Amino acid sequence: MHVTINVDDPEPLFTQLIRQLKQAILDGHLAPGAQLPSIRQLANDLELNSKTVAKAYRLLERDGVIQSKGYRGTFVHPEARSNCQTDLNQWVNAQIAELITSLKEAGVTDSEIRIAFSNAMNN
Structure with a gap:
């Protein structure tokens, strides 16, 4: 999974992250059940505030694109491909x-x- 955040883009950072994660799922780069990086790890990798990544994850979970399994981590939801279409x-x-x-x-x-x-x- 390759995510690129453009801080100069007028699109909010969390929206860029959501869009790219959904696209990775639709393109098959992230399969259902695949584990995602932790909020802290992804924030560090992308040089973002962890609250920005947490907001993106929270909205993706609300939409049924990802699912949190407590201390085990965050994973791509089994129905993520169809749920990516919901906006x-x-x-x-x-x-x-x-x-x-x-x-x-x-x-x-x-x-x-x-x-x-x-x-x-x-x-």
Whole structure:
């Protein structure tokens, strides 16, 4: 597995890592069940903060691309290839865009939408 992180790229570092790990799985470079480096090891190898790698691993685990087995390590999920196709962020963005369109069609102002969104996130 070869991962290259570009700190000058506007894409967030954790997103670059997620994208490249998913691509390695889709290309067959990482097979289901393959063990991944520990968060600390990968952070050291890529010269990243361990919190950046931890965030990427957490999101990949949420999406069913990898699975943590406690002290034994982190592994590629058995269903990783099909789960790589799922992009929860893209789905969330589409849902929010659809809701905003509906609200604007109903005459709600941008300011009202921002306030309502902020209130919903804080509650």
